[in-house]
Amino acid sequence: MNNLFVYIELQEANRVAEVSLELLTKGRSLSHELGCQLEAVAIGTGLDDIAQQVMPYGVDVLHLFDGAELYPYTTLPHAAILTKLFEEEQPQIVLLGATAIGRDLGPRVSSALRTGLTADCTALAIGNYTDEKTGKNYERILLQMLPSFGSNVVATIVNPEHRPQMATVREGVMQKEMVDAHHQGKVIRHEVKDYVTDTDFAIKVIECHIEHAKHNLKDASVVVAGGYGVGSRENFDLLFDLAKELHGEVGATRAAVDAGFVGHDRMIGQTGITVRPKLYIACGISGQIQHTIGMQESAIIVSINTDPSAPINAIADYVIIGRMEEVVPKMIKHYAQLLHR
Numbered sequence: 001m002n003n004l005f006v007y008i009e010l011q012e013a014n015r016v017a018e019v020s021l022e023l024l025t026k027g028r029s030l031s032h033e034l035g036c037q038l039e040a041v042a043i044g045t046g047l048d049d050i051a052q053q054v055m056p057y058g059v060d061v062l063h064l065f066d067g068a069e070l071y072p073y074t075t076l077p078h079a080a081i082l083t084k085l086f087e088e089e090q091p092q093i094v095l096l097g098a099t100a101i102g103r104d105l106g107p108r109v110s111s112a113l114r115t116g117l118t119a120d121c122t123a124l125a126i127g128n129y130t131d132e133k134t135g136k137n138y139e140r141i142l143l144q145m146l147p148s149f150g151s152n153v154v155a156t157i158v159n160p161e162h163r164p165q166m167a168t169v170r171e172g173v174m175q176k177e178m179v180d181a182h183h184q185g186k187v188i189r190h191e192v193k194d195y196v197t198d199t200d201f202a203i204k205v206i207e208c209h210i211e212h213a214k215h216n217l218k219d220a221s222v223v224v225a226g227g228y229g230v231g232s233r234e235n236f237d238l239l240f241d242l243a244k245e246l247h248g249e250v251g252a253t254r255a256a257v258d259a260g261f262v263g264h265d266r267m268i269g270q271t272g273i274t275v276r277p278k279l280y281i282a283c284g285i286s287g288q289i290q291h292t293i294g295m296q297e298s299a300i301i302v303s304i305n306t307d308p309s310a311p312i313n314a315i316a317d318y319v320i321i322g323r324m325e326e327v328v329p330k331m332i333k334h335y336a337q338l339l340h341r
Helices: 018-034 050-056 077-089 100-112 233-245 254-258 326-341
Strands: 005-009 038-044 061-065 093-097 119-121 123-129 137-149 153-157 165-169 186-189 221-228 249-252 281-283 299-307 318-321
Touching: 005 018, 005 077, 018 061, 018 093, 018 123, 018 137, 018 165, 018 326, 038 050, 077 100, 100 119, 100 165, 119 123, 119 137, 119 254, 137 165, 186 326, 221 254, 233 281, 233 326, 249 254, 254 318
Parallel strands: 005 038, 005 093, 038 061, 061 186, 093 165, 119 165, 221 249, 221 281, 281 299, 299 318
Antiparallel strands: 123 137, 137 153
């Protein structure tokens, strides 16, 4: 088995998706531990600036498949390209983002390669594994971790016998970090026609409409989040007022979203967004692992709760015991005076 590959997901104007940069950072660490190279694959059209976006993250080899018919994304040609490339290169690990594209593409490629795929991982590591039934030891394989059983436990998945070891990884759970702004790796431009057939283009996208996000919750430095304990959509207006004073964004738990207090696009947690703000203010949030897995790496966590024994208080840096309706207006008044004086 050879190197570690990361699938580069491209967004509007060929901007590399944040999750792909996060995976390159993690992939660099894993490949260093394994003593192999970090390789990346980008598929689309007009890919001349992809190298300058990804090389600073330590990519040793960048594979480019550039063709007008490859944008926007459609399943069949992308799956055909990755399948044949991986059959040729025999990678030991393949990582994709757990996005709409990654969740569509990953299973098809893994099935074609007759290997396993672990979906929605939240952590990756290199380690050893012993099969309790056979007693066989497997060294330096990919340990793929994700919440399981309603997020009550963290399961570690291994794929000891088949290669590549494939995983999709949730957005935001890993940090991105450049290795060297001047790093230069090898760029290989492949002939698209050698990897696809006419039948792979049976589906064509006639029009593509992009709806831009209404907020920047994922990258906000301050997040004010509410749970079911906020009580109502009207009470959530207080959180928006506080977030406005702090130049932050508003998030929510699944329970608050399901109750209709706020839109689904603001949900933080296992089935929502993962955030890493400098300040996270949790209002009326109990702190079940389904939510905390999406915010537990915040730099400073403040909990406002009427329950002194709420699980979120255990991970909070500061705890305010009180009713959100009473505490938040005082915070708004204080910060308005502090920040505007």
